Amino acid sequence: MSARGGRVRPVGLGVLVGALLLVALSGLPTAIAGVPSDDGRVLQAAGCHEGVEATEARECLVVGGKRSRPLVMLFGDSHAAQLRPALEEVATRHQLRLAQLTKSGCPVAVVDSLGGRVDPHPDCTSWRKSALAVIRRMNPDTVVVASSYHYQDLQSGEGSAASVADYFKTWRSGFRKTLGSVTAAGRPGVVVVRDPPRFGNDLAACLAEKPGKSGVSCGLSRSEAVNDTNRGVWSVETAVSRGMAKTVRLDLTDEVCTSSFCSPVDVRGLPRYFDGNHFAGDFSVSLWPSVSGALAKVVRMPPSKVDGLTAQRSRGRLLLKWRKAMPGSAKNLSYRTTLTPQRGWRSKGAKSYACSGRKARCRTGRVPANAVYKVSVVAVTAAGASIPLKASTRKLK
Known part of the structure; x- marks a missing residue:
């Protein structure tokens, strides 16, 4: 190397x-x-x-x-x-x-x-x-x-x-x-x-x-x-x-x-x-x-990878939360979140969802009971994007 x-x-x-x-x-x-x-x-x-x-x-x-x-x-x-x-x-x-x-x-x-x-x-x-x-x-x-x-x-x-x-x-x-x-x-x-x-x-x-x-x-x-x-x-x-x-x-x-x-x-x-x-x-x-x-004050660096992801089901919706990322060398930290139904759930009416914004959370529309989603959360600033946090709602609490 x-x-x-x-x-x-x-x-x-x-x-x-x-x-x-x-x-x-x-x-x-x-x-x-x-x-x-x-x-x-x-x-x-x-x-x-x-x-x-x-x-x-x-x-x-x-x-x-x-x-x-x-x-x-x-x-x-x-x-x-x-x-x-x-x-x-x-x-x-x-x-x-x-x-x-x-x-x-x-x-x-x-x-x-x-x-x-x-x-x-x-x-x-x-x-x-x-x-x-x-x-x-x-x-x-x-x-x-x-x-x-x-x-x-x-x-x-x-x-x-x-x-x-x-x-x-x-x-x-x-x-x-x-x-x-x-x-x-x-x-x-x-x-x-x-x-x-x-x-x-x-x-x-x-x-x-x-x-x-x-x-x-x-x-x-x-x-x-x-x-x-x-x-x-x-x-x-x-x-x-x-x-x-x-x-x-x-x-x-x-x-x-x-x-x-x-x-x-x-x-x-x-x-x-x-x-x-x-x-x-x-x-x-x-x-x-x-x-x-x-x-971050002396080198250009993107935000840190997000961690601490949790998922809660309430009134037929999913609420995802995570710990705030360290912003790196730029301000105006925001997040891009996607939820994709895992195999088999799309045919049962599960839809894909996406969120973007500065809050460390994402709320979906109504989802089928027990539907399993693949989740990706990326922190973003002008200095770049973080490594995506990827998880399955099956393993989240």
Whole structure:
């Protein structure tokens, strides 16, 4: 499979989850009870994700499709890789292609960290240069960049350990260099994603003792989970990216936190995190509407596929309802719905029906009792039409 002239290595499975979640400053993560270690989405992400030792980036297409479809590139370290399930959901629903360039312990910004070694992390430096070359070669329509903000062994420009002030100064310089390189590569759109709230390394142990909804007590105050380093680096990235053409920022903090408290579990008691600082796969998927909204600002994309279709019979008529689609990059979302009698029902007097309009519903005229219809619902904007939702009323409630 190819993408804009480049050879693409397909996604593989069977890679250890640890390879995905290795972070330079904190070592291998500990899996949380309730999040299966063989989480399919996490393993799939590892198929494109590189470990610490990798020195050369490779083209890896997660979601393919026609070359006419916009190509989105995910770029960064393991904190970028955790967004892959959300982006895959967006790409599938909105008819985009998705490629992944991620490596453990290697932030987007052109900075040096020891990576747990005596000398600066040469594998990261060479990999990042290679990754930028891949971006130029694949020429994506949009690049999504994300990194951990917590590299305790970050080196200053003078080659010594960065102080607090040096940390932000060094990150600002390195982030500006990377964004300059990315935007120069065919001037794609850019989505800068804030590093999410961070919990302690003891989160796994805490949630093992307090499963389900009681896990909320393992949370932290917002000021602890979103600490000074997070706020400082986000301020730097915001300042650098503000004013750049086709560049937007995505802050997912409120998906985890209230105004004062951050919880590692949702209202159902399901874990949001795989370890103390990486999203669980299912939680990442649930973030797709927020990610969709950000991408829609920088890349042309049709509406998402409709879901949640239901059918009710009342007074001899059918009423179809569905959840509203995400509009993509254009406004004035509308729907086209058709109902076609299945074989045998036309001879019994069943007629075809069609609806169009902005409401997420369609009401038919009178239909024979128990008549079965094939249903198709398409969301439409000026940016295009969604993938049709197709169903049979036999299977709808």
